[in-house]
Amino acid sequence: MASITIRNLDDEVKDLLRQLAAENGCSMEEQARAMIRAAVEGRAGQADRIDQIEKTLRALTGSERQTAPVSAGSGKPSVRGTLSGKRILLIIGGGIAAYKALDLIRRLRERGASVRVVMTAAAQEFVTTLSAGALSADHVFTELFDRNDEHDVGHIRLSREADLLVVAPATADLMAKLANGHANDLASTVLLATDKKVLMAPAMNPRMWSHPATRRNRATLLKDGIAFVGPAKGEMAESNEAGEGRMAEPLEIVAAIEAMLDERPKPLAGRRIIVTSGPTHEPIDPVRYIANRSSGKQGHAIAAALAKLGADVRLVSGPVNIADPAGVATTHVETAVEMKEAVESLLPADAAVFVAAVADWRTANASGEKIKKVAGEGPPSLKMVENPDILAGVGHHSRRPGLVVGFAAETQDLIGNAEAKLRKKGADLIVANDVSHESGIGPSGVMGGDRNKVRIVSKSGVEEWPEMGKDEVAARLAALIAERLATIVV
Secondary structure (H helix, E strand, O other), X not given: OXXXXXXXXXXXXXXXXXXXXXXXXXXXXXXXXXXXXXXXXXXXXXXXHHHHHHHHHHHHHOOOOOOXXXXXOOOOEOOOOOOOOOEEEXXXXXXXXXXXXXXXXXXXXXXXXXXXXXXXXXXXXXXXXXXXXXXXXXXXXXXXXXXXXXXXXXXXXXXXXXXXXXXXXXXXXXXXXXXXXXXXXXXXXXXXXXXXXXXXXXXOOHHXXXXXXXXXXXXXXXXXXXXXXXXXXXXXXXXXXXXXXXXOOHHHHXXXXXXXXXXXXXXXXXXXXXXXXXXXOEEEEOOEEEOOOOOOHHHHHHHHHHHHXXXXXXXXXXXXXXXOOOOOEEEEOOOHXXXXXXXXXXXXXXXXXXXXXXXXXXXXXXXXXXXXXXXXXXXXXXXXXXXXXXXXXXXXXXXXXXXXXXXXXXXXXXXXHHHHHHHHHOOOEEEEEEOOHHHOOOOOOOOOOOEEOEEEEEOOEEEEOOOEEHHHHHHHHHHHHHHHHOOOOO
């Protein structure tokens, strides 16, 4: 009975039913029963049938906020979201992270985008074309030499009709193909034939990601203008495997897509800005190091916010467990000395923002072997030496950027310490924040948390900002930097 009901529905209703079933994690039959129940109870009339059925289904399933309404006869979302009217071509590569691509489709359609899907043969081993088609409400393309799709040179049409191509997951194989100009299947052919921007969300085993060949391919793709989001560090699907290689989460990819398709004026276009982020790890021996609680969230958010305003952002990041910001060229370092060298290699620049919590000290001679605990003996004495002061070094550098911004994380005398830092380091602005347990910022505090409350200290005085999310702090600081740079001739 249920299948007969579905088969006899109008095409636009079936499209809606398929989409809602996928969103709500149930079968089309279950959604059909909800529709019938609504009709029996008199909640679905004859007029505006499609719109009424949709409203009833959403009321029953609690999904009113999830997806766009459907206009009668169109079968397409009519919502006005952050990606309203944008056309995304999603290429799903063959990896376990392919399941995240299904959620990505849903997130994009929530925001008003239309999504077409290309799946590699390997991708179809992990997720089905039926799932991708149900969520995208469109045909899923899989074959290069498909008689129906290629009669009008389908791979060219697919590559040109989209506003943006997204590869998620981007496997090592897909990266290698594009970096070296291979085109032996539909996905790689579409990528070579496009004249649009391409965003890749890599996902692979950590050893594959760190392999020199993959690193070379990524460098080539970056040079060719390909944007990346992720990968992040964490547990892998394989047992006892962890490291850098996890695909960015769908909402992170959506944020990167929104940034790439943002057509608003870019006040920082043509500006090159260096940002440092995260902690540094100063080795004691092969298994121990000196570090701090910095998560890198604030620095990465600032890098992303500056990129959204059009800046060419070069991020130097210490060891963190978050993904690289989309559209940002990131250099990964471990120690303060490595961070100093990386920053100085990026000069000259229009501005530099030093958010990283750099360790003040390091051991004079890190042991090449693990230091063993000896019964009856106390802890070994560590001779410490001072690390280079990266902010002061750039603040007084012969190739000093036109605008230098430092951060001051303090637990006492916040403003006094920040003003002293402003004078000594040669900075133009100091962003001061109280990282003590008494700061009252969020449930986990500033270090590692998601919220911040800062004061902007400059020669002209102190400006206090209210507590807000770190992304909001980043957006507001990026706007301030754009305003300051507009008055500086570098």
